[in-house]
Amino acid sequence: MFHEQTLLLVEVCFTLLTTALLVAAALGVGKQAELRLWALGNVVACLGLALGVQSGVPTFIHAVLSYGFMGLGQALVLRGLRLYAGQDLSLKSLVAIAAASLLLPAYFTWVEPSLTGRLVASGLGFAALDLACLVTLLRVRDRTRAMMWVAATGFGVLSAALILRALWLLLHGDAPADQELVANGTLFIIPLAQVCIAFGLVLMITRRYAEELRRLSLTDRLTGAYNRAALSTLGLRLLQRARRSGRGVAVAMVDVDHFKHINENFGHAAGDEVLRQLSALLLAQLRPGDLVVRYGGEEFLLLLDGLNGTTAERVCERVRKLVVETRINLPNAELNYTVSIGLSSSEASGHELEKLINAADSALQKAKAEGRNRVLLG
Structure with a gap:
């Protein structure tokens, strides 16, 4: 089994690489707001992961604030997906998701101290956000629908991994060995899911951009009729x-x-x-x-x-x-x-x-x- 720090380093590297991929794609196909949100969401989530493993820092930072950043990062990705699907996610919803991502670990850190409770509650919350991303993708009905299955698979795998981790922890309690096992397993799966998600999102936005260029090439600019x-x-x-x-x-x-x-x-x-x-x-x-x-x-x-x-x-x-x-x-x-x-x-x-x-x-x-x-x- 890989050491947790090694797996976390791999996770951070994959997050940075996929973020760079999304940023490069956004610059290359017209700076779409969706890609900017996806890239920003990855950066914020990566920051949350980095804070979560810091030693020698206040408990609030590594046990609470880190989860808030990860929740906000996922919310930004969800907002980008909803924008892509012709919907929206309000600023109030973004704030509510970030607040919930903070409050859940705070409760299990100070009110009812339990590492298992914190991991289970936060994991299920993140899994719910991944499922929301998956559902949003499934509602896309344009020509990019065939491309969205790559990203949808990533969100599905990520959500399933978090749910299985939560169930495992509920069944096996606070045993340190079990916690290390499921933590390392989750850190191994997350980079693979991120690759699917990033490449799927780039394929979707590139296909839509190509369709828009095709539409413009067949349309009279003055009247909107075909040419x-x-x-x-x-x-x-x-x-x-x-x-x-x-x-x-x-x-x-x-x-x-x-x-x-x-x-x-x-x-x-x-x-x-x-x-x-x-x-x-x-x-x-x-x-x-x-x-x-x-x-x-x-x-x-x-x-x-x-x-x-x-x-x-x-x-x-x-x-x-x-x-x-x-x-x-x-x-x-x-x-x-x-x-x-x-x-x-x-x-x-x-x-x-x-x-x-x-x-x-x-x-x-x-x-x-x-x-x-x-x-x-x-």
Whole structure:
């Protein structure tokens, strides 16, 4: 069996190394708040471990304050995980966790002196925090879910080790040999769990960052709609699925009427606001499975999954009427605008994207020639 001081040195070294890994990852992928909290939590917990083995210091430091630092460190990690999962852990909760981590060992140090009681109560408290981290990870539903199992395994192993240690101590009392056995066993497991946790967290944040870059590469920055690069991939994928399942697809080309006039008379900022407002209206009216693409300067392309020409015409007519009713408040004026919409469907043009777009564009040109502010099915 390794000496306790040796195992503790290994634990501290692993904590510092995993902290360095988290800090380096945070600097490399955009300084996410989650990674800063995870790294800070590791540092604080490491400080607590170091205080816990100091000899020749007041009892309050090695038997009470050290546990408070370890509890605060775990709470910071939990807050980072909840932030990653789109939740939060309030400052009051952080303070409450740190206070509980102090009060439990204080009770078993001065009120009811018992080393076993202190180890059991604090261990179960830390195990509960690890379980809270595990549950938070299990609730993540995005594309990083596959990556979170590495960190989740670490939290699960750490929690299980602390619970088993508490049960062992409850059964075997204050025997020094038993205390040394379980303490050394726990110190052996903790570094292994920390490696799983640190690498899992880095994998999660890196995957999410990569997904965000991918999303940005497929999105028009001004309007939030998809761009033409996305149309080449997502549009073709939608049409392939529709063809295989025998569903119809409609394509609508939406053009802002007299957009040049808007820019000349109200300024380019007003023109940008028109495009943003129109994009938001289109995204709100269409279904999640449909695609809204900024196709050109003032043109949007809609791919309407599962609709035939007649149904798509009704949808686009509703959109056209909503645009007519919309007012945009500018600093010195109120702006209203209209749109012309050309439609095509797979009933007439098949499931080839280029043919559908060309047919919709031809219908759009006819709608503009006939007076604009109308929907025309080609």
